[in-house]
Amino acid sequence: MTTNGTRPPAVRERCYPSDTTDAEWAVLEPLLPVPARELPTGGRPEKHPRRNVVDAIRYVNDNGCKWRSVPVDFGIPWRTVYGFFQRWRASGDLARIHAELHQLVRLHDGLNPNTVAVILDSQSVKGAETVGQDTRGFDGGKLINGRKRHLAVDMRGMALAVMVTKASPHDSIPARDQLFRLRLTRPELAVAWADSAYGDGFAVLAKRWRVERAISWIMRARRNVRDYERLISHSEAQITWTFITLMVRRLTRPPRPPRTSPHPVEPAKAAVKPSPIRIRKQTQTIRLAPSTLR
Numbered sequence: 001m002t003t004n005g006t007r008p009p010a011v012r013e014r015c016y017p018s019d020t021t022d023a024e025w026a027v028l029e030p031l032l033p034v035p036a037r038e039l040p041t042g043g044r045p046e047k048h049p050r051r052n053v054v055d056a057i058r059y060v061n062d063n064g065c066k067w068r069s070v071p072v073d074f075g076i077p078w079r080t081v082y083g084f085f086q087r088w089r090a091s092g093d094l095a096r097i098h099a100e101l102h103q104l105v106r107l108h109d110g111l112n113p114n115t116v117a118v119i120l121d122s123q124s125v126k127g128a129e130t131v132g133q134d135t136r137g138f139d140g141g142k143l144i145n146g147r148k149r150h151l152a153v154d155m156r157g158m159a160l161a162v163m164v165t166k167a168s169p170h171d172s173i174p175a176r177d178q179l180f181r182l183r184l185t186r187p188e189l190a191v192a193w194a195d196s197a198y199g200d201g202f203a204v205l206a207k208r209w210r211v212e213r214a215i216s217w218i219m220r221a222r223r224n225v226r227d228y229e230r231l232i233s234h235s236e237a238q239i240t241w242t243f244i245t246l247m248v249r250r251l252t253r254p255p256r257p258p259r260t261s262p263h264p265v266e267p268a269k270a271a272v273k274p275s276p277i278r279i280r281k282q283t284q285t286i287r288l289a290p291s292t293l294r
Contacts, residue, residue, distance in 0.1 A: 012052060012075060018062035018245075019055045023252040028054065028244075031100055033093040048076045056081040061241045064222030089237040098240050101247040102158055108255050115154040118182065120175055120194040121211040123149045123218075124167045128228045135232055137168025147227045147235065149218070150174050152182060152192075155207070157214040159243045160186065164227075164235040171197040218242055 014020070020028065032050060036043025056074045060067060060081070070078040088094045103113035124139040127146030138145045148167040152160045161182050165174045175198055182189055193207050218224045221242045229235040 012073060014055065016055070016059055016062075018058040020051060020058070020248075021252065024248045025051055025054075027101075027104075027248050027251050028097075031097045033088065033091065048080060052076055053081060053084045057085050057241060058245055061221050061223045061238055061245070064225065064228075085237065086234075089233060094237055094240055094244075098159075098244055098247075101244060101251070102154075102160065105158055105247045105250055106154070106156070108251055109156065110255060111156075114186065114188045115160070116188055116190045117155060118152045118160055118189060118192050119155070119208060119211040120150070120152055120178070120192055120198060121208065121215065122151070122171050122174075122197070123215050125149065125225075125227050127167075128226055130228050130230050132230065135166065137166030139167040142167075147232070148174070149215075149235075149239065150178050151211055151214055152178060153211045153214045155210060157210045157217070158247060159214060159239070162236050162239045162243075164232045164239075217246060221245075 029050070032054075035046055037045045052074050053076060056070050056076055059065070059074070060070065067078045067082045070076070070081050074081070088097075106113050106115070124142045124144040125146050125148075126144055127136045131146065136146055137148075139148065144167055146167050148165050148169075148171075150163040150165065150171070152162075154160060161178055163174060163178045163181075175194070179192065195208055218239055221238075223238050224242060227235055229238065
């Protein structure tokens with residue numbers, strides 16, 4: 001509400017960097033779920049414009065503020081913004097939007113909409129005080145108490161799947177669950193690249209810089225710098241919104257020109273015959289004290 005008691009206009013002035021442009025909204029609007037009033041079952045008309053709702057969600061994701069701190073110039077109560085965030089995640093519409101945008105981005109770049117290769121990696125982040133003890137753990141390798149994000153990206157760095165777990169399990173354990181889910185939803189996948197942390201049962205190959213770049217994209221959104229979500233599903237939704245914003249912006253830009261030269265290939269290391277290991281025999285006699293023989 002404004003100072004004179006009137007409701008803000010439906011078309012608000014977009015002054016934040018996280019706001020959708022007209023071109024971005026033209027891409028995103030057709031992918032949003034159908035309003036309840038247009039369904040056969042019927043429903044109440046939505047009170048607030050959806051573009052303002054999406055802008056408010058993207059504002060929280062980009063700036064890392066609390067839901068209660070959503071600026072009033074959006075003209076939407078924070079509980080309504082959080083309600084849309086929760087409903088679209090729980091109904092599966094958020095995952096559907098992400099999957100459809102991923103295919104559109106690949107077509108935009110002149111690629112096959114279905115990828116056959118993924119790159120795996122994980123990132124441990126500290127958990128805020130809002131993260132309960134039952135959903136957090138301690139990563140002994142990186143000395144971080146919080147949660148771990150497991151990403152599976154394509155060769156362009158766009159995420160295919162996002163999974164958040166406790167920080168304590170070894171990377172190879174959640175990776176099996178993640179690849180199992182990917183196999184069900186994307187049966188065309190044939191190869192996965194990973195680092196040495198996934199060496200227990202996985203082929204360790206190169207090309208991992210693309211997933212490292214994807215992790216840096218996640219950290220540009222301040223909501224992802226630390227895990228503030230009480231629910232793991234909400235942590236996954238925040239990361240998904242980050243990638244949705246990246247893909248929508250990429251679709252509004254000219255496609256990347258094709259490469260004129262192949263990707264540089266790491267030179268193969270010459271096979272070196274391992275030197276034999278010499279084990280010295282213990283010749284000294286070990287005498288036991290009488291007390292140890294009892």
